[in-house]
Amino acid sequence: MIMRVLRRIFAGLILAAIVVGTVVLLKSGHYDVLQTNGVVAERQRQLLIFTLLLSAVVVGPVFFMLGLFAWKYRASRKPSKKARYTPEWASNRTLETIWWGIPIAIISVLAVVTWVTSHELDPYKAIASSREPLEVQVVALEWKWLFIYPDLGIATLNQLPVEVNRPILFSLTADAPMSAFWIPTLGSQIYTMNGMSSQLNLMATNTGDFMGYTTNINGRGYADMKFVTHSMTKEAFAAWVKQAKNTDAIMDEAAYLKLTTPTTNDGEKVYRLTDSNLYNTAVMKYMKATEQKPQDDHTKTDVDHTMNTMEGM
Template sequence: MTSSKALRWFTSLYMLVLMLLITTGCTENIIVLNPKGPIAEQQRDLMLISTLLCSVVIVPVLILTAIIIWRYRDKKGRKAKYTPNWEHSTKLEAIWWGIPILIILTLAVITVQATYALEPSKPIESDKEPVTIQVTSLDWKWLFQYPDQGIATVNEIKLPKDVPIRFEITADSPMNSFWIPQLGGQMYAMSGMAMTLYLQADELGTYWGSGANYTGKDFAKMYFNVEATTQEEFEQWVNEIKAASPKLTLEGYKQLAEPSASEILSFSAFPEGLFEMTVTKYASSHNHGLSWKDIQKIQIEE
């Protein structure tokens, strides 16, 4: 009996220590809690505030549960007060209903405000012009087109620090989800649609990006690096690609779109309107009846 009791105490202590290590561990190792941009910072703060508010209810309930189980356990010589006719307490009812209601209302207000503030297509306030990157999800790779710079890459993004990035996202494959955890939340890539996502990197460095939707055999290989550089380094990188990389032709794109994994590639040019053609070919097949100009007009009106 003594060894069994000791084992229970050891197990309880172990679980408590494990929970403390998990909840108080260094957030540097959890990339969604280590933001490197303004959007990710606001999303991190929303997660932490929501967790703390929920803990106001969850932690006392867990503690009281342990106390009640221990105090009212079946044992000889128990001194806990026995009140079989007790059935109601207005004070207690007010506490265990009032506090959760206040927390839910607070969470509702915070969530609504954050939802509007973090609207993905809302431009980031900046005195710098945004850089546009057109993202196309393929099987099983990512194609990134820089329409203003006239270059394209596969499974690699470079962007200047402290400059808003306007991602235009679509798919020429099954639906996927474009995600750079340290810069912001994920955005679905869907055929026949052009989704808009604004992000920004505030620090120099290399960040991990990935597809966040299961899309088949080589889904696990759909990851890419995002390197935030200085403006000068970004322009130098663009010039190097223009000088040394081949052009992406329409036939080359059709081969690239075939289901297969890919290493990092770069192209000094790509067919004009390639992204728009990818969007509208599926829009037509879905009977959306929208041209690329129609899509842009709707986005502006929204």
């Protein structure tokens, strides 16, 4: 009797500790995916919550029945004369309909939602707005982020100043091992690869500083490959642009080549852009290598054939 009471007390303490720990964690933590500051991220948050609630329709009853059956059919329970004895029982159409019908219905709903949201949240899809998008070219380096504003004649390192409530059109590539560009509070993650230019459309709905990351492990500096998105008002952004255009640091081919050296913790920097073709150069750098490879292989084959012919002579 005493042991049974102690078990119940111990189980209650464990449950209380889990509940208190969860509450403290949720209260003290900052979860960018749930605390959104962009139109795309907000739509993704709604989709996440909807999916979790829909999944709970299946998971919830399963855990409830697990506890119910464990209690009802416990070994210490005394046999009841009221219990039904059906040794010939084989099936139950009602139960079969429930445990097949509900999952099928949920999967069907998820299929429709997946189809709709896959097109709605397409990273290449422009965000509806009366304002012209801010064009930003992104180059993932080792282990830093270079942002180029071709229309403004500005480049930045590890910082992304943007204007609130204005769409942003990102063009993304990599001049380093494959990375993944992600600003959790603004929305979608997208990969950056050598010789490939991807697109992403986002828009900040609040001002503030939001962290950005690479979510793809790309070497020893992976954990330090971060940047800060500075979302500003229209007036503050215009003032920043004016100040950035007067900076002494210049971003040209020579400065870019220095940035391609693998380094970490480079800090935030601002440059005047003097070479507007840097992004295309970074993309075509690997495209040219790909185009030349078959020719190099062909040349190697010709040399090998010539050597074999000479040996045969």
